[in-house]
Amino acid sequence: MILSVQRRVHDAIAEAIRQRFGMPDVPPFAVEVPPTRAMGDLAVPVAFQLARTLRKAPRAIAQELAQAVGRTPGVARVEAAPNGYLNLYLDRLAFLVPRIRQQVQPDRAPTEKTIVEHTAINPNKAAHVGHLRNATLGDTLVRALRFRGTPVETQNYIDDMGVQVADIIVGFRELERRTMDEVRQIADSTRFDYYCWDLYSKVSGWNEGDKSRLAVRAAVLHDLEHGGNDTAAMGAFIVDRIVRTHLKTMARLNIGYDLLTYEGDILRLHFWTHAFETLKAQGAVFLQTEGKLAGCWVMRIEDGSAKASAERRDDVEPATDDDESREKVIVRSNGVVTYVGKDLANQFWKFGLLGLDFRYRLFATQADGRPLWSTTSDDGDPGAPPFGHAARIFNVIDSRQMYLQALLSQALRTLGHPTEAENSIHFSYEMVGLSHATARELGYETAAESEEAKKPFVEVAGRKGLGVKIDDLLDLLTAKASAEVARRNPEFTPGDCERVGAQIAVAAIRYFMLKYSRGKLIVFDIEEALSFEGETGPYLQYAVVRANNILNKLQEREGLSEADVLAVLDQTPADEMLGQGDSLEPGEDTLWALVFEASRLDEVVEQVVRSLEFSALAKYTFGLAQTFNAFYHRYPILNEERVDRKRWRAAGVAYVRAQLTRALDLMGIEVPGRM
RNA sequence: GCGCCCGUAGCUCAGUUGGAUAGAGCGGCAGGCUUCGAACCUGUAGGCCGGGGGUUCGAGUCCCUCCGGGCGCGCCA
Numbered sequence: 121m122i123l124s125v126q127r128r129v130h131d132a133i134a135e136a137i138r139q140r141f142g143m144p145d146v147p148p149f150a151v152e153v154p155p156t157r158a159m160g161d162l163a164v165p166v167a168f169q170l171a172r173t174l175r176k177a178p179r180a181i182a183q184e185l186a187q188a189v190g191r192t193p194g195v196a197r198v199e200a201a202p203n204g205y206l207n208l209y210l211d212r213l214a215f216l217v218p219r220i221r222q223q224v225q226p227d228r229a230p231t232e233k234t235i236v237e238h239t240a241i242n243p244n245k246a247a248h249v250g251h252l253r254n255a256t257l258g259d260t261l262v263r264a265l266r267f268r269g270t271p272v273e274t275q276n277y278i279d280d281m282g283v284q285v286a287d288i289i290v291g292f293r294e295l296e297r298r299t300m301d302e303v304r305q306i307a308d309s310t311r312f313d314y315y316c317w318d319l320y321s322k323v324s325g326w327n328e329g330d331k332s333r334l335a336v337r338a339a340v341l342h343d344l345e346h347g348g349n350d351t352a353a354m355g356a357f358i359v360d361r362i363v364r365t366h367l368k369t370m371a372r373l374n375i376g377y378d379l380l381t382y383e384g385d386i387l388r389l390h391f392w393t394h395a396f397e398t399l400k401a402q403g404a405v406f407l408q409t410e411g412k413l414a415g416c417w418v419m420r421i422e423d424g425s426a427k428a429s430a431e432r433r434d435d436v437e438p439a440t441d442d443d444e445s446r447e448k449v450i451v452r453s454n455g456v457v458t459y460v461g462k463d464l465a466n467q468f469w470k471f472g473l474l475g476l477d478f479r480y481r482l483f484a485t486q487a488d489g490r491p492l493w494s495t496t497s498d499d500g501d502p503g504a505p506p507f508g509h510a511a512r513i514f515n516v517i518d519s520r521q522m523y524l525q526a527l528l529s530q531a532l533r534t535l536g537h538p539t540e541a542e543n544s545i546h547f548s549y550e551m552v553g554l555s556h557a558t559a560r561e562l563g564y565e566t567a568a569e570s571e572e573a574k575k576p577f578v579e580v581a582g583r584k585g586l587g588v589k590i591d592d593l594l595d596l597l598t599a600k601a602s603a604e605v606a607r608r609n610p611e612f613t614p615g616d617c618e619r620v621g622a623q624i625a626v627a628a629i630r631y632f633m634l635k636y637s638r639g640k641l642i643v644f645d646i647e648e649a650l651s652f653e654g655e656t657g658p659y660l661q662y663a664v665v666r667a668n669n670i671l672n673k674l675q676e677r678e679g680l681s682e683a684d685v686l687a688v689l690d691q692t693p694a695d696e697m698l699g700q701g702d703s704l705e706p707g708e709d710t711l712w713a714l715v716f717e718a719s720r721l722d723e724v725v726e727q728v729v730r731s732l733e734f735s736a737l738a739k740y741t742f743g744l745a746q747t748f749n750a751f752y753h754r755y756p757i758l759n760e761e762r763v764d765r766k767r768w769r770a771a772g773v774a775y776v777r778a779q780l781t782r783a784l785d786l787m788g789i790e791v792p793g794r795m
Numbered sequence: 796g797c798g799c800c801c802g803u804a805g806c807u808c809a810g811u812u813g814g815a816u817a818g819a820g821c822g823g824c825a826g827g828c829u830u831c832g833a834a835c836c837u838g839u840a841g842g843c844c845g846g847g848g849g850u851u852c853g854a855g856u857c858c859c860u861c862c863g864g865g866c867g868c869g870c871c872a
Contacts, residue, residue: 163814
């Protein structure tokens with residue numbers, strides 16, 4: 121873990137600048153990691169920034185600073201590079217030994233309670249690859265925040281009152297003429313989410329067949345909202361069963377939650393009514409009296425996105441109400457609140473600004489033993505932990521909803537909560553499409569000359585039943601991986617193969633979802649996702665498994681445990697680590713370069729949380745695994761004859777293994793014992 | 796029409812708050828398993844970073860503009 125060292129170096133150089141150049145205000149500057157270890161372990165380009173104000177060449181400034189920086193703990197020497205960089209070389213042993221012994225914990229950033237909301241799948245059909253990206257990003261964010269010590273609450277929003285649920289009820293009632301008992305029986309005897317997947321696409325077709333049929337759906341929606349009738353009972357049953365299938369699917373991916381928030385409870389506990397009063401009182405919404413929106417309560421949409429409003433300057437004339445200043449309907453003229461309204465109430469509640477709270481009941485106990493709570497409108501469990509009251513909120517939701525997410529911030533600002541508006545973060549990412557090849561495999565043919573065939577991808581559409589279900593994908597990956605595991609490990613039982621195969625499948629799919637930056641549309645292709653070679657999750661697991669094997673063999677053959685090796689490091693000549701050995705080169709490929717790279721995990725996590733760009737974590741971990749693979753191919757460990765080298769290498773392997781394991785855990789990937 | 800995102804090697808993509816010689820995987824070519832597991836490693840070829848202006852000591856990265864592609868902009872969610 122390297123952040124603490126970077127901070128120390130930063131402060132030492134800032135102090136040197138103040139002293140040497142008499143600058144009370146040092147401009148912000150970065151502490152970087154230079155491209156190769158030959159150039160040093162840390163680098164500071166501050167001389168370039170100071171060149172103008174000091175009217176000196178960067179090189180001269182760097183040289184003066186190299187002199188002026190006093191002895192800094194952990195830093196062996198400071199050099200001015202000819203081009204003006206300030207390069208720092210760490211005191212390797214002082215840096216490494218405590219880290220290898222796991223005596224240096226990651227810095228705990230002082231942070232306040234954070235809520236991450238993700239997954240939020242409509243509870244009316246099976247989960248597909250689009251949902252997969254959402255849940256993987258959300259869960260990885262949760263893990264990254266926890267890693268740095270941030271208290272996180274993970275919420276999964278359940279839209280149990282929406283059109284999609286209504287459609288499924290219409291399907292059972294109108295298309296299949298099912299009674300409640302029959303629905304129950306279907307749920308007990310089929311993969312219910314798959315059954316509903318097919319039914320939903322039938323209903324969509326039925327709805328389109330005759331527009332008057334939408335009245336049936338409207339009636340169902342009405343009954344759902346009012347409750348206390350057969351429709352609501354059937355809806356509640358379906359939602360409960362589907363939610364449980366979703367949770368099961370997510371559990372396969374090592375994804376869990378703290379709280380399920382039900383839209384129905386937001387309505388029944390009158391969250392909206394309460395929020396509405398506040399919004400009216402503050403003038404955030406108003407009753408439109410003319411035009412086509414007459415009779416609706418609307419919110420005026422500020423021009424520009426959230427980004428534009430964040431950058432707004434007072435000196436800029438606010439865009440005069442040009443054309444039609446746009447308005448978003450919050451309450452329809454028939455008095456029914458829109459989705460946005462309910463979301464506003466939910467967001468206020470998350471910040472503890474609503475003045476009302478849910479009641480809670482224990483919903484389930486998750487695989488890792490963590491309890492999963494659910495909101496309820498009934499009495500609730502008095503022993504439930506406190507929820508909500510967060511200082512920051514991440515809503516993980518694809519970029520198509522940017523516009524609506526911006527409204528949440530806007531409302532908070534209008535209501536006089538600028539800090540909460542700033543901390544109301546839309547974690548936006550691009551959607552997942554299907555490659556034409558994969559769509560074809562799913563039996564979806566596009567006419568050769570159609571508009572759709574010319575597009576670069578095929579859109580996932582639950583409405584049309586077009587999409588790759590997560591469970592199908594996991595089954596496919598697991599089968600493939602299990603077969604490979606069986607081939608390589610003849611002594612494994614079928615159960616072993618299945619268990620390890622499942623771990624490999626999760627690694628493959630989670631890594632695949634994380635390796636692209638979030639602004640990139642993923643064109644999902646089954647062939648590609650099934651790969652276990654090259655830049656994939658299984659490659660990463662394999663590197664750790666190899667490290668495990670090396671350390672296990674050291675134990676078996678020589679009776680040396682990892683602890684034994686670490687214990688004697690102090691008495692072991694460190695030529696190998698210091699780069700003083702005969703056959704060693706100063707640059708890459710050395711043990712030092714490997715363990716130094718491994719120490720950067722905390723720095724990478726900080727960067728990832730700052731940028732919400734998990735591809736950086738994926739690439740870092742892959743690069744570290746690659747460096748490690750190359751290292752042990754080049755330098756023997758068990759078969760090294762010189763005992764000092766052997767010890768240091770073994771210690772390095774142990775450290776890299778620990779850091780890789782942590783990095784994989786951040787991505788929700790487990791490491792099998794063997795594979 | 797307005798807003799957001801994308802354009803980097805044959806293909807799929809990385810490229811840190813602007814910094815040192817533009818990287819990786821796949822595919823191609825040439826090598827490496829009696830040694831700590833070849834889901835691996837080594838070497839090699841392959842790039843006007845979509846085009847054009849600008850800011851800067853320095854631009855793949857920031858600004859403007861154009862081109863190409865995607866997504867939003869509903870009394871749906």
